[in-house]
Structure formats: structure tokens, C-alpha cells
Amino acid sequence: MSESEQVEQPALGELVEQNDLTGIRLWLAEHHPHEIADELARMDSSQAIVPFRLLDKDRELEVFEELDPPHQQEILLGLRDSAFHELIAEMDPDDRARLLGEVPAKVATRALAGLSPQARKMTAALLGYPEGSVGRYMTPETVVLHRDLSVGRALEVVRAQGHDSETIYTLPVVDDGRRLAGTVQLSDLVLLDPETSIKDTVDVLVPRVSAVSDAEEAARLMQDANLLALPVVDSEERFVGLLTIDDAVELIEAADTEDIARQSGASPLAGHYVAASVWAMARARSVWLLLLIVAATLTINVLQVFEATLEQVTALALFIPMLTGTGGNVGSQSATAVVRALAVGEVRVRDLPKVTWRESRVGLLLGCVLAVIALTVGTLLVQDLEIAAAVALSVIAICTWAAVIGGAMPLLARRVNVDPAVVSAPLVATLVDATGLLIYFTIARAILGI
């Protein structure tokens, strides 16, 4: 839909390259902040600053908040001091803390210097929480209600204090010690009789998380429990902030993108595909490739052991890529399924025996089906029933083995506190390659009697 719209008119990038200021102004007026941010993210920093400077003051912040921290940083470095400080001061506290947590210390110091003492204190408090924790993503600016209020009085409090809050839809309710009792929804305050007591409408069973707990887990909890905002507490159960759904959605998307990259054996790229440098892309992918090619030398060792067999029956070599490929495919499927099931909470570490038993049966079943094809192809192509039988039996054994390895490894990784997504498809494939060759040649030697 937006694809076809944009084909009709020039992209913002082209207008910037032609330095067509009138065209840029027109383009900006006709697009939403999130579309403008999308286009800026595709340009390099020297280009992106041109349209950004042409934005109205009030839209500038909206566009800026839609950008990722790396792009925000690039824009900031292109601004004059006054514009720089103004932008930082106007950001939501949680977005500001996240940005300052990622920029070089020099930029962070310059940014903090321009803030009011109160804003500086709030930002410093958020930055005090560990990276990746809920504290870094929550918003501390909320209207807090006391449990002894009536619904009507509570609505007055919201009217008086709500203007500075990031959200007023979910409202934390606390007792005298600021300990969290639960939450009420703004919809209840609007729809219920004003005389109702907050005590009688507060949801005391609402999930809550500690500020130092894992942000991704908290985001998935919000998704599971269908919450617009999740209350965050300190170690003494006192309310300290709300994690809002927009941040939760971003956390989940970032985690999924990271898992997907890891599954292909690459480190996650910290930026836009089109804007990243070729060097950065190669670096993100090289670490695992280097480890894997070293691990792959194991296959050379295995084949050297069977070199005499290969010299006797060269035809055995013909099936090596098909066998290692099939084993790798089956293992990758299992690993991908289990990594995802772990990520969304369908499988837990203690399910290891259950998962292994399942995957072994799935692998055996798949192996039997694939063996029929291997047997047919083998017989047709090499016209040697013994070799074909060795290949078919190997397919069954390798598929079963690959499914078990692929299913068990992510759980074992989680048990030793390693991100299960590190058990990537390529890692499983490489491990299955070497062991699969061992299986193949052992079976072949037995059948061929050599």
C-alpha cells in the first residue's frame, strides 16, 4: 500500500541528493513522523541532517523519538548547541536515558549539562539500572493514586497531574508506604460511579516486575497478560515506574530480530540494513563463520580416517554433500523450533527429556521417508544396491541423531545460562556434518565388507 504510493513520487533520499529544498519541505509536510523517520534511517548522517533541520519545531521531536538510538546520535552530532539541548530536554525520560546509555561519555556529559536539575536526577536514576533491565525502559513520570481515594477524586488527581505523564491509561495505586497495591484503568475512572472507592476497583492480581529484572521477559509478560502498561517496583515493593506497551513491542521486535540473526550464526547488526557499512556487516557475520570453519576441519579429520575406503570406492564420495546437507537441514529445523519455543515460553529447561524423546521420533520418521528417496536416487545414479542401502540406512540414522542434537542443544545452552539462540542452524549443521560422516562410513564399511 505505502509501497505503491511511494513509487509515484520521488523518495526523500533523491530530493536530498538533488538538494531540492522546496521538494523536501513539501515531502515532509505530506508524511507522518514515522514515515519521515524511516526515510532518515536509510540515509547516512550527513544527508539525514538536511531534512531534519527543515522540520517544524513541534514535529522535530516526534520524528526524533521514532529513530533508533544510533540514528538519534548521528542527528544530535549534526545540531547546534541550542537545538541539541532543546531536543534532549523534551524527550521522554526513558527514551532519554536509553539514548544517553548508548552514546559516548563525552556526548552524554554534554547532554546532561543542558538539563534541569530535576530532569538530570531522573535520568541519572534510570541510568543506574543495569543494561537490559526494566529500569532502563520504564517511564517514571506517571500519576500515582492512593488507594483511599474515590473514583471521582482520583479523576481530579489525573486531571491535575496528568499533563506531564507519558501515559494515564494505566494508573498505579499505592498504600501509605508507596508500596504497590495494584493498578486501575482510566476507562474505569471514566465509566464507574464517582463515589466508588478505588480500593474496590483496583486490580490487585495485576502482574508486576522488579526494576532490575530482564526487560525482554517483562515485555513478553505484558504480551501474555494483554497489558497496556506493567507496574515496576523496587526491592521493597514500592512503585517506581511503568513499562508501556510501545516500549514492550520494540523490545520484543528487537529480541526477535536478534534471535533471527543469531539463528543464522551472525551477531545482530545494531542498525538499519541499508545504512550499515559493508565492514560492519562482514564483522557481524565473521565471528561465527571463523569458529565454524575451524569446527569444519573436523570433517576433514573424519574423512582422512576413511581415506583408504574412499580410494577403494570413490562412489561413496558422491553422496557426502547430500548426506551432510540433509542432516544439517533436519538439525536446523529442530534447533529453530526449540529456540523459538523457549523464547515464547512454550518449552522450559526441565522439558529436556520430553523434547529429546519427541525430536528423536520426529527425526526417525523424517529419516524413514527421506531414506526411500535416497534409496531410489542412489540405485538409479550409481547402479549399486549395496551403496544405495548404505546411503539409505545412513539417512535414517543421521536424521534421528540430527533431530536429537538440534532439539537438546538449545535447552542445554539455556541450562548453563547461554542464550539458546547461539545454538544456531549453522552450528548444529557443522556438528552434525562430522558425526554424520562417521555414521555414514561406519555403515558403508559394514555393508560393503571393507
Place this chain on the structure above:
Amino acid sequence: MSESEQVEQPALGELVEQNDLTGIRLWLAEHHPHEIADELARMDSSQAIVPFRLLDKDRELEVFEELDPPHQQEILLGLRDSAFHELIAEMDPDDRARLLGEVPAKVATRALAGLSPQARKMTAALLGYPEGSVGRYMTPETVVLHRDLSVGRALEVVRAQGHDSETIYTLPVVDDGRRLAGTVQLSDLVLLDPETSIKDTVDVLVPRVSAVSDAEEAARLMQDANLLALPVVDSEERFVGLLTIDDAVELIEAADTEDIARQSGASPLAGHYVAASVWAMARARSVWLLLLIVAATLTINVLQVFEATLEQVTALALFIPMLTGTGGNVGSQSATAVVRALAVGEVRVRDLPKVTWRESRVGLLLGCVLAVIALTVGTLLVQDLEIAAAVALSVIAICTWAAVIGGAMPLLARRVNVDPAVVSAPLVATLVDATGLLIYFTIARAILGI
């Protein structure tokens, strides 16, 4: 956090197996609806119905709405007629339509028969939209405001009509012809002066989508634009419903899960990992495996062409798994990165030349680094500089080629309207296997002079 909590007490599944009704009741009272739904999803239907029947009437619906349609269906089939009809009648219209769209016709007819004429009409209208379209996921039950109202009057309308709405936080604003003017936020109605005109506060630039447009795209648009609800219109721009953020988050998660499964060459499983049957799992994975093993016979053909070379220099066979493995890894990384960039909108079809050029340079760079290792390993293990040189040069050529193929194929798939995620890592790996062998033996023959 929840992991450690649950270790201390028995899981619901164990209590059900022991038929410990008191224990089950206690467990249910202490857990949130989403936790109960999680546990039910892990059981088979004959087990899950036991704790479900023990739930209080008011929590029954909450738990039911947290379940996926396949599990909802299993629960429904275990209920008596009165309980069955009550549950269906109480569901949100969009959830009901989605469920009825997935159950067998017989169950759907039975369910529709128990509804009030108005609810039946509403459900039928939603079911009239194509599968996977926004119409299937939107909620038609909303408070609609006329643009000529004042803020104070609008709040009265919300108070009078809001009790039946799924959400009142985003309110559609329409003109005389029910054409969508934009939306207002409940927070504005609460915080602004009651005399303000809705006309002056309505956000007219808010994104909107057609009811027949793709639901996943709409969900990603909501995420990009940070919306809690997205207005949906018909072909004449008339307001027909709202897509809410909880449904959008589910759509995005489901799409990501599907993409991840496809990336490993499996069809997405329509259910919970632990609850799916071994047959269903094998079936979901078998289609691509069968295609791929047939495609892999190409590698046998290629090797047959070079069989004479192999007989002369058997040592060449030792490097086959390492070369095909490395090519597969590089190609999978490129494919995964481009599929994800397409999914989240960072790359478009017309970026094909740009992507190919990028990936070729990334592949060349990676190839050069990996070639150094291949050269070292090759020299050490086979003590033959010519073979080692052939392997190293092949690594460079194969990596470049694999990166280009992996990067270009998802874009070509999208261009011919095939889901780019079917360009799975295994598909790329298999294609690169055969072509990689061709490259390797051509280079080896040239260097060895055979």
C-alpha cells in the same frame, strides 16, 4: 522469575494427572488467567477440560480469551451446550469471528445458532472479510464521536456508550457521512478544557487502513507509528472498526514465528510445541526436506562429472563438507538478514541492485578472511600446497557467490509475490552446495592441471 516460582510448587499438569481437585482449585485461585491459559495449552484436550470446568464463571472467559483458536476449539468441544453458548456469546466480536473462521463448519453453525441476532450479524460481517485481512482482527464495538461535538459532550457520549466497547482509549471521529476524520485520545478528553471543540483536537494525519488490507502490514504500521489502536475504513473511507494493540502484538509475534519456522525450511506449526503431535511436527518439516533432498541429488550429478578427477586425487574429497558447509553458512546469513530487513521494512524490492552489490562485497571480504584459514588447514592436513591453494581460492569464490544468491533470492521471491521467508537457509544452502562443487572442481582442475 516465574521459572523459579513454579519449581517450588507442582505444575497444574501434575495435579490434573493425580486428579487432585482440591490442589487444582488452589492452583487456579493463585494464578493469573494468562498463566492458567499457558498451562492449559501444554496439556492435551482431555486433560485441559478438567481445570477449565473448575474455574469461576467470570474467570472462565478471561482464561478462554488468552488461548489460541486451536486450543479454544478443544475446550469448546468438551463443554455442555449451555456453557458452550454462554462462552461464545461473551467473547469479543473480533475474537469470536477469528475462532469461528478456524473451526469446522459444523461447530461454527452450532456456535452461531446460540447468538443473539445482532451478535450473529456482527460476527457474519467480520467473517465476510478475507482471511488474514484487517477486517478479521478489528473490533467493530467502539464509541464513535461526531466531529461537531465539544470535548465535554464527547466525554458524556463515552460515559453513556463505553461499557460495551473493547477499548475507549482511541476514539474514532467521523463526519456526517460516517467518513473517518481522524481519532482523539481519551486522555485528551479527560485533560482538555470541556469547551474545546473535537474538530480542533482530532488527529487528522493518523494512519488508517482498509478493512481488506493485510493484517500483518497494519500491525507493523501500528508499531512504527506507536498507536494503541488503528482506525479501519471501508472502500468509501467510512469508519468500520479499530485494530487494537493487543491483536497487533499477536499478529506480529505470529508472523515472526512463522518467518522463523520458514527460515529453517519448516511449515509453521499451528499450535504449541509441547502439545503438537509427533506426526504433525514431522509433516510440517517434511515438505521442504523432501524437496531439498531431491534438489541435493544435483550435487551427486556434479560430483559424477568430476568422478575421474576424484579417483585421481582422492584428497580433493576431504574438503567437500567444509566447502559446502561454509558456502551454506554464508548464504544463509545473507538470506536471513535480507528476509528480516524485508519483513520490518528496511529493504524494498527496488533495492535489489543495492543489496546484490552490498552482499557481493560482504561475501568477498568474508571469503578472503576464511580463505586464510582454509589455506593454513589445507596445507597442514594434506601437505599439498596446490590442493590447499585450490581450496582457498574456492572459498573466496564460493563465499562471494553464496552471499549474492542469499541476498538476491528473497527480493526476487517478493517480486514474484512469493513470501520471501520461503527462501530458507536450507534452500540457499542446497543451491549453493551444487554450484559450489562446480566452482571447486573447476578451480582444482585448473591448478592441478588435470
